[in-house]
Amino acid sequence: MNAFATIRIAVRAVIRNKLRSFLTTLGIIIGVGAVIAMVAIGEGAKAQVEKAFASMGSNLLIIMPGASVSGGAMGGFGSQPTLTWDDLKAIQTEVPSVRLAAAQLRTNGQVISDSSNWTTSITGTTPEYFDIRNWEMSRGAIFTETDVEGGTKVVILGQTVVDKLYGPSADPIGQSVRIKNIPFQVIGVMARKGQSPIGTDYDDAVFMPQTTYRAKIQGSGLRNFIPGMIFVGASSPEATARAQIQIAQLLRDRHRVQAGVDDDFSIRNLTEMASAQQEGTKTMTTLLASIAAVSLLVGGIGIMNIMLVSVTERTREIGLRMAVGATTRNILAQFLVEALTLSIMGGLCGVGIGLLVANRLAAKFGWPMLVRPDIILISVGFSALVGIVFGLYPARKASLLDPIEALRYE
């Protein structure tokens, strides 16, 4: 007897009892559905987190100045400037795994256009900053090294600021805005970047050359120290951790920090933060995988149960098939394929339902819907395995029936 005929008989037997087959495979449907939905959701969330961190900048390290200590009260990081412009230059030139480095000086202030005003964050920096942060322009151009050297009064606006001052579709290039009563010429608009992982709006910002910032916005300050942070772009994701160690060593040497004494600066590695976030997702995935495993086990037992019922119900049919020449293997194959058909159909239904749920949730949370074909294959394969494992005993029982008794069975 060929495989095709066996499969046809099995599919028919399954379809004959639609409701029963459906209820039997419910365990498998739920198990596989849970796996598919959760993996898709997990992947979507992961992609979301990755996207959020990537939007901060690629291979990004942030160096913050050290903490001040006054009268035993520890200030937070950045409360005392310890980083110098020479430090920045040293990082740029002496650390091989560093691609670019730029200072970020920041304060909040009011920006006034002809018709409107908006309070936003004002950043002084250098052109490399935008490269480190993977940030494109939507209009105009970035200020140049010449602007930095000359301290020209130019600004680049974030899209949110443009929206507030001029309206979403306006082109503000060439317009003049006033900050602290000083007129600045708008030379560029940054492309929209969205929110940071903690929900800050990246686009609610204006940027200007750090020299201009120090001269016009910050007022008097320590000439040699950087009143802000240093953003570093490492040369590759692998180089990020190496760069972190090399920079720390360089700064300790430059600041003459004795061995055993804490750093007077801190370096944040965003790659590490991103992977820490993903750890949470992993725990969730493990939990859901175990739920799926239990569900598949229960589903398997359901299949075994219904196959045993089916063998009993169809004892006479089995007897007849044996009488007309079915061998032990024929009967074994028939019932095994039937259990397999049940479990694979359940698996496929589960995939469908899982995808549907994932799709709905992704739409609701605004995640990308990421379907992993390998997970679909594994789920269906696993349900097939469940069908074989739990179908084997009933099928064997059927194949070993005595034809005389089976024919006589009422």
Place this chain on the structure above:
Amino acid sequence: MAGAPLILLEEVTKVYAMGDVEVRALRGVSLTIETGDFVAVMGASGSGKSTLMNLLGCLDRPTSGHLLLDGRDVSKLGRDAQAQVRNRTLGFVFQSFNLLARTSAVENVELPLLYAGVPTRERHWRAVEALERVGLGSRLDHHPSQLSGGQQQRVAIARALVSRPRLILADEPTGNLDSRTSIEVMALFQELGRAGMTIVLVTHESEIAAYASRVLVMRDGRVQSDQRRDPLRAVVPPEEEAHP
């Protein structure tokens, strides 16, 4: 194979163990059945006629003695070898028809060919041919529930015929049929007999046995009598010819 009997039983015994008690169902049966014989096996329940049928049908093995079918000793075959003999050499007809429910007549008849590995297309035309032979050429796609008892039994006979067996074994084939339909079925068997088919039929009704050309009476696990005689010709009463 001239001269060699189709079935040869030599001192066949069958003992069942029912718990601690041994039931001696057959106590030494020697018998030959020639090709073309139409044998009716009669006897009270417990006489051993069902045991004899199970042995002839290769559904069981004798405790001692030899059973030769078509010249081959089948008394010690394994399960799957028995299945093969049943598939190739034998055709079964049962009292309760044993058709697969919700399966068309053609597919029911195809069943033995399925296990013989006959290709799909050949399976189909052979099943159609067998159904035409039993007069059901117009009901190929009917399900058992759409057929009368007599028609169902004829489907079962077609199923027994389709593998072109050497022997048809019928176990009380008219037990569930009314007398008119019984005669129809017996007429069909007689027709097959005339075409050279060997038929062994178990019945407890002497009216049915009367259509056979040889009557074997079993009693207490032995053959009590074995008579050849002119069979009664099965003629369907004409007044009820308008059968649905």
